[in-house]
Amino acid sequence: MAALPFYVSPEQLMQDKAEYAKKGISRGRSVVVLVVQEGILLAADNPSASLYKISEVYDRVAFAGVGKYSEFENLRKAGIRHADLKGFMYSREDVTGRSLANAYSQLLGSAFSQEMKPLEVEIVLADLGTDGRPDEIYRISYDGSIFDEPLLTAVGGRAEQLGALLRERIKAPLPLPEGLRIVRGAFQEISEAPLPVDQMEVGLLDRKAVGRTFRRFSRQDLSGILDTPV
Amino acid sequence: MKRTDPASPASPFDSPSFLDCLKSLGYWEPASFSGSVSGPAGPVPHATTVLAVRYKGGVVMAGDRQASEGYQVSSRAISKVIPVDRYSCVAIAGAAGPAIDMARLFRVEIEHYEKLEGVMLTTDGKANKLAQMVREALPMAMQGLVVVPLFAGYDAGRGAGRIYKYDPAGGRYEEDAYHANGSGGLFARNALKMLWKEGMTRAQAIEAALRALYEAADEDLGTGGPDFVREIYPSVFTMDREGTSELPPAEVARYYRDLVDSLKRKE
Numbered sequence: 289m290a291a292l293p294f295y296v297s298p299e300q301l302m303q304d305k306a307e308y309a310k311k312g313i314s315r316g317r318s319v320v321v322l323v324v325q326e327g328i329l330l331a332a333d334n335p336s337a338s339l340y341k342i343s344e345v346y347d348r349v350a351f352a353g354v355g356k357y358s359e360f361e362n363l364r365k366a367g368i369r370h371a372d373l374k375g376f377m378y379s380r381e382d383v384t385g386r387s388l389a390n391a392y393s394q395l396l397g398s399a400f401s402q403e404m405k406p407l408e409v410e411i412v413l414a415d416l417g418t419d420g421r422p423d424e425i426y427r428i429s430y431d432g433s434i435f436d437e438p439l440l441t442a443v444g445g446r447a448e449q450l451g452a453l454l455r456e457r458i459k460a461p462l463p464l465p466e467g468l469r470i471v472r473g474a475f476q477e478i479s480e481a482p483l484p485v486d487q488m489e490v491g492l493l494d495r496k497a498v499g500r501t502f503r504r505f506s507r508q509d510l511s512g513i514l515d516t517p518v
Numbered sequence: 519m520k521r522t523d524p525a526s527p528a529s530p531f532d533s534p535s536f537l538d539c540l541k542s543l544g545y546w547e548p549a550s551f552s553g554s555v556s557g558p559a560g561p562v563p564h565a566t567t568v569l570a571v572r573y574k575g576g577v578v579m580a581g582d583r584q585a586s587e588g589y590q591v592s593s594r595a596i597s598k599v600i601p602v603d604r605y606s607c608v609a610i611a612g613a614a615g616p617a618i619d620m621a622r623l624f625r626v627e628i629e630h631y632e633k634l635e636g637v638m639l640t641t642d643g644k645a646n647k648l649a650q651m652v653r654e655a656l657p658m659a660m661q662g663l664v665v666v667p668l669f670a671g672y673d674a675g676r677g678a679g680r681i682y683k684y685d686p687a688g689g690r691y692e693e694d695a696y697h698a699n700g701s702g703g704l705f706a707r708n709a710l711k712m713l714w715k716e717g718m719t720r721a722q723a724i725e726a727a728l729r730a731l732y733e734a735a736d737e738d739l740g741t742g743g744p745d746f747v748r749e750i751y752p753s754v755f756t757m758d759r760e761g762t763s764e765l766p767p768a769e770v771a772r773y774y775r776d777l778v779d780s781l782k783r784k785e
Contacts, residue, residue, distance in 0.1 A: 338636070340636055343633065343636070344633050345633070365634055368630065368633045368634055369536075369539055369630075372536055372539075372626055372629070372630050372633075373539070373540070373543070373545075375626070376536070376540075376622070376623070376626050377545070500629070
């Protein structure tokens with residue numbers, strides 16, 4: 289039997305890949321997805337006004353991605369394509385966050401185990417509930433593992449600290465202005481730097497809306513919300 | 519390029535068109551011209567009168583609710599004005615089945631672009647896209663299934679409403695005041711010719727649109743009037759800076775009740 293000069297054990301290989309992906313993700317900024325009374329809030333620390341981290345996917349589904357922009361942008365587009373195809377071939381109500389989250393999980397999982405370089409991304413899918421169905425938030429990791437998060441989730445650089453801080457302060461869905469203020473405060477505390485409104489990217493899956501429920505807040509909207517008295 | 523899986527790594531310069539995506543996956547076979555021109559196997563439902571009227575800072579779009587098969591009513595309550603996105607609507611006349619399909623696909627097409635690119639298409643961009651879709655349906659039109667949409671939207675760049683009409687060959691023409699399509703279109707256009715004024719308000723434009731639909735229903739067998747028995751009234755949408763909104767049926771009903779009262783012979 290020929291010698292295997294470049295043999296690496298599968299454990300080592302996976303560990304190396306995971307470390308590589310984690311390192312890439314931890315270099316970036318974070319995104320928080322939070323259930324509020326008005327709907328599901330998606331907030332990102334994002335200095336760019338045009339390279340988005342959060343996006344509409346379908347009527348009641350939104351996407352958030354952190355890590356390498358080109359990689360999660362590709363995933364975002366694939367998700368929109370998948371959702372639009374499904375909604376067109378069947379009906380708009382048949383597009384669910386769960387099935388999309390499963391598809392992402394499969395995709396990231398097989399990329400992690402088969403490709404040389406794993407994807408350096410972490411994504412969140414939020415699905416706004418209707419009368420009979422609760423809100424759903426799915427976090428999908430670089431290796432395809434999928435987590436169902438009940439109230440809030442944080443991804444990106446120092447996501448664990450951010451998530452812990454928020455879980456400590458938020459126990460039940462809050463009104464939007466209060467939720468947004470707490471999220472902004474947590475971003476500032478973790479990064480130990482002020483976070484001006486024009487560095488925040490914020491969207492909402494709006495419970496009151498019919499049809500396409502996602503809306504992106506402008507800077508004026510944000511200042512207005514943050515100035516609302518409690 | 520043939521793609522088999524929507525999740526497979528797409529080329530960064532892939533078209534942002536949903537229709538192209540359907541085609542590349544093999545889900546969309548464009549109708550081809552068979553050579554022999556014969557009509558459809560039986561009568562198919564036709565949508566009749568739809569119209570659009572510009573006013574100061576917006577545009578109103580309205581349509582009756584009846585679909586006809588020859589001399590028979592095939593549906594009393596179809597919707598011919600279909601909202602496309604926040605600022606535009608498409609109204610359909612002609613063979614109802616393919617027309618509704620086209621409007622549905624058009625809606626997804628526009629929405630798909632907006633989501634992928636993060637910005638809305640311009641009003642001209644949307645109008646041109648619809649022209650391409652009408653042109654693709656030409657073989658079907660040659661077989662007798664003619665679809666002629668009417669497109670209207672609020673153009674945020676100009677701060678004004680815009681109206682586009684189409685011909686079955688895919689020609690696209692912008693109208694600067696009003697337009698009406700379908701079997702009762704001629705009568706509606708004649709009414710609008712009398713009623714339209716430069717710089718109308720939203721309320722005046724709605725009134726003109728409803729009156730024109732009434733006149734079309736009065737003259738054309740295929741067009742349905744206000745149905746007080748079943749409480750089915752024409753659908754009316756306005757598009758302006760605030761977005762697209764539908765006029766509540768109760769308001770349309772109130773207008774028609776007053777109109778009918780005023781038209782009744784008094785002695």
